[in-house]
Amino acid sequence: MPQTMTSADLRTRNQVRLLRAVHDADAPLTRADAARRLGIGRNTAGALVAELERARLLHEVPAETSGRGRPTTLLVPHPDGPLAFAVDFREDAWTLASVALGGAITELEGGEHDRTPRAFADIRAAIERHASGRLAVVGFATSGPIRDGRRLHISHLAWEDVELDDLIGADWPTTAVDNDARLAGLAEARRGALRGMGTAMHFHIDFDIGGTLLLGGDAQRGAHNIAGEFGHMPLTGSALRCMCGVLGCWSLDVGANALMRRFGGEPGYGTGRELAQEVLRRAEDGDPEAGAAVDANAAALGRGLGALANALDPEAISLSGLGVDLIRLRREVIEDHCAEGLMAFRRDEPPRIVSGTVGAAGPLTGAAEIAWDAILTEAWVRARR
Template sequence: MPQTMTSADLRTHNQVRLLRAVHDAAVPLTRAEAARVLGIGRNTAAALVGELEQARLLHEVPAETGGRGRPTTLLVPHPEGPLAFAVDFREDTWTLASVELGGAITELEGGEHDRTPHAFTEIRAAIERHATDRLAVVGFATSGPIRDGRRLHISHLGWDEVDLDVLIGADWPETLVDNDARLAGLAEARRGALRGTGTAMHFHIDFDIGGTLLLRGDAQRGAHGIAGEFGHMPLTGSALECMCGVRGCWSLDVGANALVRRFGARPGYVEGRDFAREILRRAEDGDPQAAAALDANAAALGKGLGALANALDPEAISLSGLGLDLIRLRRDLIESACAENLMAFRRDAPPQILPGTMGDAGPLTGAAEIAWDALLTPDRVKNRLQGA
């Protein structure tokens, strides 16, 4: 027998859509605007909002109308509603934040760590210090691929197949973990430069380059959650062997390590980032050796983007990390190298290459988004309404 939707299911479906609209909006929605976005009548919207208010999922406050027009209300997070926590775990630091419906982030705590899995014990303690009964889900951003969502590979820390179920023990609140470059892309698609795009790509450039394909505001994860290792495709013809085990990876030509190597020094993970910045400064001051290294990096970036655009046809590509400097200093070179690698018939409509707007907050914002994705499901919302 085909499954039919009951009127209660339909109600929950619309409640989830309403919460989603409030969460995704760039600025707080009025109740009338939310009704328009959902394509429902004002009375239906008023009833849905009333139920969500009772379940402490949404709150209505009077909107400023400047004395003109019908008085209306703004839909804002309920002051006693659920909260997500977001963690940005980097190679040397971590940050913990609390995130409301709508995406407002409050940083709670952060610090350096000793580059061992002990860092997770510190983060767990911080979550406990700040948690109240409003905490519902934790979203966690970490560097490196995470196989099957559970096995962590952070080559710069020497972590190989580290079991997240051991690090994130049974005493943690429900926790969703994803890769930082993918989460930075998700943040751009939901709240940054790629908002509203259908097919887009985001690349974060640090020591090397990582990225994600974004379809209608969601990041593609692949069969084992490890899609998006675009940096480990041989897009630019390098003859070197990469630390991933493949020869000729794109990452050997783009990023801080590639800049340092092109400059004639040995890439190293500790000071490599600062040294790369120094090379960019020298290039800006006209040092020819530094300028050549920067040119090579920008050209390799553009070539790879062109090759990927042939395969995936993104309407826009955003960049973060060192990518922002590369756009600022060598936009023309990136675009011409990209065009050179585009199939001829595509060259009159190349993908837009944009600076990301989330900055350093990208991974944390993306972590908050996956936590809220887990909260804004029909089952969760139904449970909450039934408990009200």
């Protein structure tokens, strides 16, 4: 039997849509903008806003008028409204930030850690230090796949099947966790270079390469939340076996580990970024050996991107981390090898390869997005009123 929707249900649904519109906008919306985006009248919008103001979710401030038309107001987060915390947990360090509705990020604290799950005790203590009654949700970015959204696999730290619930303990606010590369892509799709695109891809290159397919502004997650391990596909035909168990992973040829391997570093343990940076610097200064290593990295990157573009047909591909350096130093190498990997009929219109604009803040920004996604729901708004 079809469910009937009461007028209260409809009002709640529109309030969530309104909060979502305010959150997603790249600049504060006027009440009239919001009404237009939602396809509702100005009076209805006014009533929704008044109720959200009483719930301390939205606040109206006078907009600067350009002299024409009726004076209007801008919709901004309520000054006493809920906050999301976002944590970027990397192999060697973490960062905690507070993020308001609309995505404004305030960094709160950060530190190094001992590479064991004990690190989460420090993060938890930091969250408790900064939390107030306004903290509503916490989003985490971590490296490695996160099976079913709760079980962490961080191969560089030898974490196997570490349960998020054991790390954070009981009595936490709502938590959301996802992989850092996927979150960096989500950040580009929502706030950066891939904004407004229907189909796009993002790759974050650090020790190795990780990425995500972005569809309509959201990341593809898969049946068990472990989709997108593009770095663990044998796209470039390496003869080495990867730590993940696969023979010839793309990740063996792209990223800091691949650079380190050529210069006697010990790849695979989440250490040695400095050596990779040094290789890039030397390549930039014209050192031929370093230059050849960077060429090989850029060529492997391009080959893999071409292969993936054949399968997934992205409008654009953005890169972060070392990918930005590779674009700066070797754009032509990347594009030539991408074209080599593309089916001939696609070569006239290859996917655009661009640097991400959210940059190093990508995982933190994406963690904030999944945190807000977790609470911008009808049940949560109903409970706030």
